[in-house]
Structures are given as C-alpha cells and as structure tokens.
Amino acid sequence: TSAQIGVTGLAVMGRNLARNFARNGFSVAVHNRTAAKTRALVEEFGHEGTFVAAESAEEFVAALERPRRLVVMVKAGEPTDAVIREFAPLLEPGDMIIDGGNAHFADTRRREKELREQGIHFVGTGVSGGEEGALNGPSIMPGGSVESYATLGPMLEKISAKAADGTPCVTHCGPDGAGHFVKMVHNGIEYADMQLIAEAYHLLREVAGYSPAEIADIFRTWNRGRLDSYLIEITAEVLSHVDAATGKPFVDVVQDRAEQKGTGRWTVQIALDLGVPVSGIAEAVFARSLSGHTALREASRDLAGPTAQPLGEAEKAAFADQVEQALYASKIVSYTQGFHEIQAGSEEYGWDIDLGAVAAIWRGGCIIRAAFLDRIRAAYDARADLPSLLSDKGFAEEIATAQDDWRAVLVAATQQGVPTPGFSAALAYYDALRAERLPAALTQGQRDFFGAHTYRRTDREGSFHTLWGGDRSEVEA
C-alpha cells in the first residue's frame, strides 16, 4: 500500500499526529531515527488505522503516494535542517515537506526558499494544543504555497479541532513563514493570557485573602461567563489540586520560577523589530525571567513595602468582581497587541493574512481557545480593515464599562504592593492610545537638544531644529 501521508519524528507530538491521521482514515507512513519507536507505535496503536512502518529514509519516501506529503515532527532548529538534508535529495518536484514544529518563521522562510528552487513545497505549519490536541484535534496554522494547501488543506481539516459551529480550526495563513509567524504570536498571547490569570490569582490571594480552593471556585464561575476559556478552566483544576505528599495546595509546593522554551520571547523580539508595542506580552515574558532570578529575589527580600491591609469579608466578593473586569479588559488589550503584530508581520512580508480567519481557527484546539475568539472573528468579519481591536465598538464599550474597576484594582495592587505588570501595562497602553497628546513631544525636544535630531511641528510641514546652544532660533532642517 502507498501511504497518503507520512510522519517522521515519533516523539509524543509526532506519534499523536500520526495516530490522528490514521484514526481519520488516512494511511500513514511512520518513520523515526531510532526504528524501535516506529515499531512500538505500530504495535501499540496499529489497530487504530493503516500504518506503514518504514525503517529507513528511502523506505519512508518510497512508501508515500505522489505528490508526497511528509510531515516532520522533530525539534525546531538544527534537527529540522538535518531532517531536510536527509530527505530533500530523495524527493521530487511537487512533493511537500510539512514542518509541524515550533520553528522560527525566519528559518521557515529560508527553508521554503531553498526547497522551492528544487520544486519542493515547504509548508511551515503551526500546531497548537499540546499532546492531547495533536491526537484529538489541534488548531493548525499552515503557511507555504497555495498549491500545497489544495491537497493538504482537506486532510488537515479532517484531523483538526472543530469550533463550536463545526468549522475546522485550520486555514492557509499565507505564503512561506506566515503559519509559523501566526503560531509564534499565538504563543505570545498564550504567555500574556497566563500572566494575566496569574496576576488575578495573586490579587485574589494577597489582597482579598482567598484560599487557592476558593480562587478555583471563582475561576469556575468566571469560566461560565465571557472569560470562558481553556486556560481559565485548567487554572481552576491546578488551583484546586492538593499535593498528596504534604496535604498542602499544590500551587504552594511548586517552586515559583516559570520556565520558557522561547516562542514568547520571539514574539517580543520580532515585535521590537517591527516596531509594534506588545507591552503586555513583553511583561509576561519578563515576569517569567524575573521569577527565575532566585539570587536577585533573595537579595531583595528585605526591601520596604507597604503594610498589607487585607480586605474585610464584606469587600472580598466585590473585589473579585472588579478583578474579573480588570482581567477581561487586559485580555482585550493583549489580543489587540498580538493581532497588531500579525497585521504588521503580514504587511512586512506580504502575506495578506486574514485576521478574522486567524481568530476563527483559534476558537478550538489550541491553548488559547476561548469563547472570546468568536468575538474577535466577528469584529474582523464586520470590518476587515479594523485599525485595532480597540476600534471595535463592542470591545470599546466593554472596556468603557470595565475601566473604573480596572483602575480600582490597580490602585489596590499598588497600595498593597502586589505586582501586576500585565494588568498595568495593558492599562498604560489603553490610556496612551486614547490620549490626545503624549509626552513624545518632549522626547523629540530632548533629542533635538542633545543630538540635533530634529522635530516636526504641529502647525507646519517640514523638519526643524532649534539652535539650543546659540540664540535658540529655529531653522528648517
């Protein structure tokens, strides 16, 4: 039999993706650097569908129907290049290499260009949803050529998650690196969502004095409303979990140092290059790095802080409602920033990414899946050239309603000395965007003073310089 699709790299993501294809009726060739893993997969899950085990690269390629569709599920970076070097010489024009790892989009652009010269379609594809998603339906973000999507798209639609309205959570994001770029920003937003939830928890614990179990219940309540999302749902699970060894809340026995594999950091690095203010995502990345500076934190433990004044019983519930408002408003801002970055990337690289379609495929399967994303889809569907999510009337109205509580929460956080970098950055972004005048005018004056960097006037065209060291008259630059 010739297989309709092949998967090489059978660690947990690759294995689950291969099983997902097989369970959906596709014949799947499977291959791994160490053949024992290939055999184990077929032995354990062979009954789920049609697998063709291939021991060598040649066998693997020979097992695939043409044009070949070869899914690579190895570590991003050099391992991906190594696999391409191994397989590309065995392929023919029209064949497709689908990279489902968390690759940097710049690498994807390079690989796509190189392979295109050989007539091979390189399809950098974001896959979100972790192990469970890979098996039962991930959100899939393919880039690459339109041609490749014609035959690949229907297969991906089959194995993908479905949104509540039944739509498959997959779309052709755009050419070359567009898919991996979209996945990168997904992860940046994931970091921001996680940080905002963590801050809400921290406030409920430190300012309101709720226990982790009580906070889990509060999150469960929120999850029945507009914050309904996978991350809120699992947060309640984590918070209500009790450590078997100590009988303490699980969250109290875990070291408070957050790690990261790098995709959130990329989102911020690229945003800096593109000049897009993703302050909420940046604060989320920095919050993780700060948490890991154990020695620095140790050395800072005695620094002065305010005297804590925990809320009384009567005020607690009202505070929790305010935190919900602050979390929701901040969430709107981080998605605003993330979508701005996708829009900017799309313009920079000529990808023509449909922002509404991106929101639509994030409604199911991925880590940031949430009811909220259907609102974003609707906002872009109503107006594809929306300057920003904050320009959507619905979101603007919701923030208008939330803003007093949002500010009150930050006042409490500041007074009690609870750090809220995500909430605070989001509010600063909101207030800066709506400001009629920004102090950037002063910044321009300073730049002109020390470096003759010139400025523009509000009342006339042209660039100007003031002779600061002389008679302070103005000259046209």
Ligand code: 6PG
């Ligand atoms: C997903 C996730 C996943 C990611 C990590 C997060 O969409 O399924 O984003 O792709 O690799 O789970 O990575 P960190 O280790 O950086 O938190």
